[in-house]
Amino acid sequence: MIPGHPHTTDSCRPVSEILARVGDKWSVLVVVQLGCGRMRFSELRRALAGISQKMLTTTLRGLERDGFVTRTVHPTVPPKVEYALTELGFDLLGPVKALGDWAAANGPRMDAARARFDAVQAGAG
Amino acid sequence: MIPGHPHTTDSCRPVSEILARVGDKWSVLVVVQLGCGRMRFSELRRALAGISQKMLTTTLRGLERDGFVTRTVHPTVPPKVEYALTELGFDLLGPVKALGDWAAANGPRMDAARARFDAVQAGAG
DNA sequence: CGGCATCCGAATAGATACTG
DNA sequence: CAGTATCTATTCGGATGCCG
Numbered sequence: 001m002i003p004g005h006p007h008t009t010d011s012c013r014p015v016s017e018i019l020a021r022v023g024d025k026w027s028v029l030v031v032v033q034l035g036c037g038r039m040r041f042s043e044l045r046r047a048l049a050g051i052s053q054k055m056l057t058t059t060l061r062g063l064e065r066d067g068f069v070t071r072t073v074h075p076t077v078p079p080k081v082e083y084a085l086t087e088l089g090f091d092l093l094g095p096v097k098a099l100g101d102w103a104a105a106n107g108p109r110m111d112a113a114r115a116r117f118d119a120v121q122a123g124a125g
Numbered sequence: 126m127i128p129g130h131p132h133t134t135d136s137c138r139p140v141s142e143i144l145a146r147v148g149d150k151w152s153v154l155v156v157v158q159l160g161c162g163r164m165r166f167s168e169l170r171r172a173l174a175g176i177s178q179k180m181l182t183t184t185l186r187g188l189e190r191d192g193f194v195t196r197t198v199h200p201t202v203p204p205k206v207e208y209a210l211t212e213l214g215f216d217l218l219g220p221v222k223a224l225g226d227w228a229a230a231n232g233p234r235m236d237a238a239r240a241r242f243d244a245v246q247a248g249a250g
Numbered sequence: 251c252g253g254c255a256t257c258c259g260a261a262t263a264g265a266t267a268c269t270g
Numbered sequence: 271c272a273g274t275a276t277c278t279a280t281t282c283g284g285a286t287g288c289c290g
Contacts, residue, residue: 015153015221018228021235023148025263028140041272052264057273067238079270088234095227096140099220103143109213110277112145113192150283166252177284182253203251204290 021066026051028096031068031085035093037073053055055093068092146191151176151184155220156193156210160218164207167233 005085014056014089033047045056050092060083063069074080086094135196147153149175158164158172170181188194193214199205210218 002263013163014228014232015157015225018224019148019153023144024201028144050189053273054265054275058263065239065242067242073272079273081272087239088231091231092227095220098223099143099241100140102217102220103139106213106216107142109141110191113213114190117192118192118224138264179285180283183283198252204253206252 010018021062022068022092022096026055027063030039030059030063031055031092032088032096032100034083034089035097040080040082044083056096061088090109147193147217147221149184151180152188155181155184155188156214156217156221158224159194159208159210161212163207165205166208169208188214207248 015028022031029051030044033044039047041056042059045051045053048056051059056068060071062068064071067086069083070086071085072082074082135191144166144198147156153174155169156175158169164172166185168197169185170176170178176184182184185194186194192211194208195211197209
């Protein structure tokens with residue numbers, strides 16, 4: 001029990017919403033990647049290394065819809081489409097990078113806990 | 126690489142990892158909920174209102190495995206199992222709440238962007 | 251009360267082929 | 271090069287039934 005706990009945390013609802021929007025497998029990766037600067041479709045695909053072309057398209061559409069990225073079509077031959085973060089997208093980078101820093105700092109602790117848990121499971125059945 | 130760009134964000138990898146662990150539909154909700162204090166299984170289920178017993182069990186197992194929550198069994202009749210955040214879990218609350226605050230503050234902007242996008246799609250095909 | 255096993259439907263993600 | 275459409279495999283998540 002936490003004595004004198006504020007219990008004012010209504011973070012549940014908004015966290016759930018933001019996670020429903022960018023909590024999928026690729027959205028955050030794309031946002032972080034675009035945080036390095038505008039990129040074209042194939043550059044993103046190369047940078048993300050593992051995403052399928054379909055998923056990249058779907059993810060970018062969703063991010064564009066929610067106002068995180070812009071899509072610029074250059075009417076050239078061959079076609080060239082560039083994606084960039086909006087102000088909202090850059091804004092999102094703040095808390096996302098905070099989470100990233102946390103993960104980088106505490107990832108080993110998570111790994112250790114997992115190893116411990118698995119060892120106990122194996123030993124105690 | 127973008128010339129003259131900061132490019133200090135190597136948050137890609139860790140963000141991906143933390144998202145793979147707590148980016149599912151319920152994990153963060155459970156963590157935030159437990160941030161209010163230790164709770165037993167049925168309390169959590171009531172508080173989350175919508176989660177199935179199977180998912181709650183699965184989610185709690187995952188969080189326990191990664192060292193975010195502890196599971197305490199009271200050998201009473203009827204049985205009583207309580208869950209609480211570990212120090213790592215409380216630590217996670219920081220960046221998660223930051224993300225929650227951001228979502229609460231910018232949710233309207235996301236909604237507006239979405240409405241705008243949908244309107245353009247309807248108008249321009 | 252807490253939890254596991256099983257089955258089933260829905261949603262997701264990937265491969266492939268085709269268009270402009 | 272960028273994107274769409276289709277098909278399929280995998281995963282997710284819920285309902286049910288049984289156990290300690």
